[in-house]
Amino acid sequence: MREWTGLTQEELAKELGYKNYHTVKQIEKGVNKFTFHTLLEILNNHDIEIIIQKNENKKH
16 A cells, blocks of 8 residues: 555555554554554555456356
């Protein structure tokens, strides 16, 4: 995510309202998780669009 935004851990933490960069660091390490809402917030703040579509070729 930070690669797309160009933010440092500290900058992203501040943008998301975290007290310091440690939370972002823990998310990147897989120790902590963030919500889908947080993902959308990051994408919206930086005009990043993702497209989700159903794979019609997948057999059930």
